[in-house]
Amino acid sequence: MNRETVELTKYGWNQHWQSLMDSMQDPNKPLVPGRVTAQYSKQYRIITETGEKTAAVTGKYEYEALSRSDFPAVGDWILVEPLQGEARAVIHRLLPRATAMTRKEAGSVPDEQVIAANTDTVFIVSALNQDFNVRKIERYLIAVWESGSQPVVLLTKADLCDDPDEYVSQVVSSAPGVPVHAVSSVLDQGKEDISPYLMPGHTVAITGSSGAGKSTLLNWLSGEEIQRVQGIREEDARGRHTTTHRELFLLPGGAIMVDTPGMRELQLWDSAGGWGETFSDIEELAGLCRFHDCRHESEAGCAVQQALDDGTLDPGRFTNYKKTEKELAYLAKKENSASKRQKEHGRPHSSKSRRDRRAGGYSFSNDGYDYD
Structure with missing residues (x-):
């Protein structure tokens, strides 16, 4: 196995993705695999066997896309054409997803937005402060179960709570079959409960409301400050924005983690x-x-x-x-x-079943994330 293949394996590449790529290749125009690591409007940052590149979809891809959910999202595996002599690439195809956590796009027209793709586990993060809400956690559980990923509820900021076990019990009763853990980055408590999910090549997404401690959790698990953090408003325990886009990180232990912006509201989609x-x-x-x-x-x-x-x-x-x-x-x-x-009007509708969708999340400025 050569060095390039080993590098992509670190980002989750395996025989499943190799088989899909082989079945989708055009013999007249061979493409190389890449994974989307960040998304900024119509531009992407990707990792390929020759390193990190910026990328955009082809004009044909954009023309044929029927909805926002036909575009790549963070975590997607894609087939790209590297531009010779440049640190750029062109995205031609999207490999079918194994899993996808989605939400209804903000606005009056029903459309799907992908929060994270090809995740094995999703950490639903809720802080043990005034913003704790079991009903909100249930909404996230609906979306995660629908995605095909394994949900795990992390109750952060346990150092602010006199009796974290009481809150754990509340969530356990409302989350049948879901692991629930109370953690504190301040006290360095609970990391041993999380470590079994952080296996090499295993992709974990972090989702939850702004101020729940997602970026702090990522920094704590990585052992370094890879995401900027801010405090919360004292009057309502709501968070100021920290993460303003979705991004994929490779942790020192080999796990792959996707950080997402906090959402004002998780509007459900086809769940x-x-x-x-x-x-x-x-x-x-x-x-x-x-x-x-x-x-x-x-x-x-x-x-x-x-x-x-x-x-x-x-x-x-x-x-x-x-x-x-x-x-x-x-x-x-x-x-x-x-x-x-x-x-x-003679135009096919793009909605399909979860297993058949080609989907991805096309990032516009008004995407329903909590940037206030």
Whole structure:
């Protein structure tokens, strides 16, 4: 194995990606693989077998893209043409993703934005301060489960909390099957709980609200200040912006980490599977109801209402279950309407199932991230 292949292996390249590349190669115009490490509007920073380069998609690629989600995102593997004698490359193709965490793009037109691609694990970061919110964590869980990645909840700033275990218990009860860890970079506590996820070649994304401590977490795990950090507003414990774009880093131990900007709101996108996984306990109860079409309101023999009455189901969790169910149903209806309009105008709609999408995140300035 030559040195160039070893370098790409450090960034997650393996036989799976090699096979995909081989199947997509044009024998008349061989391309080389690269991984997107940062994204700035229409420009990308990528890593290839000959080192780091700046890149942009070809004119043909941009013309054929049907939506924002057809463009590369951080974490994507791409096929590129290096420009001879320059530290630049042109992106021709996007390798199909293994996983993709997405959200609905801000705005009235339904479209998908990719937060991070080809991640194995996603750290959902929530600070143990005034901004702690279990319902918000549930929303992130929906998106992560839908992505195909393994969610892990990290409760940061445990040094600010008298009883971190109480908060861990709250999240555990609302996150069936999800590991939950309380950590503190100030006290250097909890790193041993995180280390099993940080394997060489393993890609981990960090997501959460601004001020949750994502960049601090990245610096702590890397052992150096690779991301700038800022304090929070004392009056509401909300964060000032630190990370203003998505970026991929190689940690000293060999893990690959994607840092993302904080989001004002995570608007869900095409997440029925992730919703069912997040609320699997309620779905199991629903299966025990006397009537298969039970709305879990006042019907006789409703197992969900029985769990609410006897205190085994948190009312707030059930409310979020119903709220997100309606939200996803509304989004699906809106997307179907948009699809019909596009077909009437002779242009195919770009939405496909999660497994079939070519997607990526095309970074515009108004992307819904929290930069305030």
